[in-house]
Structure formats: structure tokens, C-alpha cells
Amino acid sequence: LMVWLRRCTHYLFIVVVAVNSTLLTINAGDYIFYTDWAWTSFTVFSISQTLMLAVGATYYLTFTGVPGTATYYGLIMTVYTWVAKGAWFALGYPYDFIVTPIWLPSAMLPDLAYWATKKNKHSLILFGGVLVGMSLPLFNMVNLITVADPLETAFKYPRPTLPPYMTPIEPQVGKFYNSPVALGAGAGAVLSVTFTALGCKLNTWTYRWMAA
Secondary structure: OHHHHHHHHHHHHHHHHHHHHHHHOOOOOHHHHOHHHHHHHHHHHHHHHHHHHHHHHHHHHHHHOOOOHHHHHHHHHHHHHHHHHHHHHHOOOOHHHOOOOOOHHHHHHHHHHHHHOOOOHHHHHHHHHHHHHHHHHHHHHHHHHOOOOHHHHHHHOOOOOOOHHHOOOOOOOOOOOOOHHHHHHHHHHHHHHHHHHHHHHHHHHHHHHHHO
8 A cells, every 4th residue: 555655646746846846937938028137037037947946856856766867857847848838839929939948957967966976865965956056047048049139039029928026117237137147056056955955855754744
């Protein structure tokens, strides 16, 4: 019975975590729409993506104990996001403007840290967390560079559901403008260690719940 319960719980949790991770970061590639605040949005969204990737991938990885499952988790999130971003295309936005956040390369790094340290959970938290936090903003900026003429496209195709709290009040020039990648990577390197630890803890809580 316990084996059956653990397997069912495992599949249930990974679906819940992966779907919610994707839903919470589904518009994370849409910082181009916030033209006046683009780099600020990029930095904030980079951290939010790091949170969901690090927590979910670490949870899945430590649950199975098999290096490679973090990458698989990143693939799940990516596919879900591709499907959701297809809605933008259906609304008439040009295909090369739909930015899908890049999770896969960053998801490979926790797998590598876990495998290289012979499944050491503390090394996964420290090394894997830092690697995810530092790499994700970099990969996302490479992703962003491939978008054709983002400013012109953003004005031509304004986002129809821009939430009031993200509406630009005045042009944002200073603060995060100079180096969004460095700011995102710097903050991510520190925060994602905590995020990764949370993923491990989620796994522990799951097992305790099943054993009760």
C-alpha cells in the first residue's frame, strides 16, 4: 500500500508543482511589453523564474534521487509554456515575438551538481542553487536578443491585459537599467540557494505526510 501511495503522490505532486510553476511564470517572457520598465521587469521576472525552477526541479530531483529528473522537469515547464504562448500567436502576435523563458540549460546544472557530488543534498543546494540563479538571467537575455525589433513590436502589438500595477507611469531609466543580467544573476545566486533548500524541504514534508 505504501509503495502505491508514494507512487500516486509522486505523480500527483509533480503535476501540481509543474503546472503551478508554469502558470506562475507564464508571462515571465513578456517584459518586452512593459517597454518603459523592460529591464526592471526582466530582473524581477528572472528571480521569479529562478524560484519556480529551483523549487520544482529540486523537489522532483530529490524525490526520485535520479540525476536527470531536474532537466526533465525543466522540459515539462518549457512544453507547458510553449502551449500557453501559442495563445499569443492565436491573438495575432508575430511568432518571433513570443518569448518562452529558457529553463532547460539551467535545469541541467542541478542535475550535474547532484551527479558530480554523488547525490549530496547539501552540495545540490549550494552549488546547484548558485548555478541556476546565475545562469537563468543569462540564458533569458540570449533568448531575448533573438526577438526581432522588440520595441517596435511592443508598440505595434500592445499587451491587451496589462495589469494596473505594471502600467508605466513615467520612463524608468536609472536603477536596474544598466545591467539587468548582472542584477538578476547576482540576486538569483543568493536567493536560489534558499529556493533549492525549499525544494528539498518540500520533499521531506511529502514523505512525512505519506508516512503518517
